[in-house]
Amino acid sequence: MDRMKHSTGDEAAQAPRQGQGRPDQPRGRDAGAHADSRGRHGQSRPEGDHHGDHYAHAQEEHFPEGPSKSQVKREHHALQDLAQRLVSLPRGELERLDLSEATWAAIDETARIKDIRALGRHYKRIANLLAKEDMAAVEALLHGEDRRKQAEAARLHRLERWRERLIAEGDQALGDLLNEHPDLDRHQLRTLIRAARKDREGGKTDGDRRLFRLLRDALA
Numbered sequence: 001m002d003r004m005k006h007s008t009g010d011e012a013a014q015a016p017r018q019g020q021g022r023p024d025q026p027r028g029r030d031a032g033a034h035a036d037s038r039g040r041h042g043q044s045r046p047e048g049d050h051h052g053d054h055y056a057h058a059q060e061e062h063f064p065e066g067p068s069k070s071q072v073k074r075e076h077h078a079l080q081d082l083a084q085r086l087v088s089l090p091r092g093e094l095e096r097l098d099l100s101e102a103t104w105a106a107i108d109e110t111a112r113i114k115d116i117r118a119l120g121r122h123y124k125r126i127a128n129l130l131a132k133e134d135m136a137a138v139e140a141l142l143h144g145e146d147r148r149k150q151a152e153a154a155r156l157h158r159l160e161r162w163r164e165r166l167i168a169e170g171d172q173a174l175g176d177l178l179n180e181h182p183d184l185d186r187h188q189l190r191t192l193i194r195a196a197r198k199d200r201e202g203g204k205t206d207g208d209r210r211l212f213r214l215l216r217d218a219l220a
Helices: 002-018 029-036 051-062 069-087 101-112 116-130 135-169 171-180 186-201 206-218
Strands: none
Touching: 069 101, 069 116, 069 135, 101 116, 135 171, 135 186, 135 206, 171 186, 186 206
16 A cells, blocks of 8 residues: 555656646647747747748749859850850951950960860960950951851852853853953953863863952952
8 A cells, every 4th residue: 555655656746747848838840830830020920821932932033043054154165166266367357356465365375275175275264354355346346257258158159150151151151241240351261261161071170260260350
């Protein structure tokens, strides 16, 4: 009997310690849910109130993320290609640009670099320098160069067509050419046309080249 009383007394003494603390204080997983339902200043937020979530989403839309790594990489490669094209232009064309001394020094150094890998690194360096320059002027210069190349290519194709017509059609094509360009020498053209035909029959191209040079110089 005394042992039973002693055991009951121990259980009663332990009971307050097991329930110690605030009775409404949540513990464990419930504590996280309880903390999440409270506001930033300790005020509870009613369940289902998502104004804070909407505000955060609005902030994300108002401040979009920057360009992706792949986009930055593509832009840098495009800048390297632009640098390589720029270096290939004649010095007189480049002098139309107001480039910094550092960019000029890098451009002048290009001719001394022979190793392919070192040249690739050098173009990256020029690209980084060009990023600080007036890119609108650089792109305008390159676009103008592209247009000149296209115009020159079209002119050469036109001369080639005239050469082929002169060799194939003879006097008929020669008459059409002289109608457009009456200052050309008919006798000289006939001589070159006959020589080009003869060289073609013998598998040579010397006559073709001489006729083309005359057309190129006369129809500038």
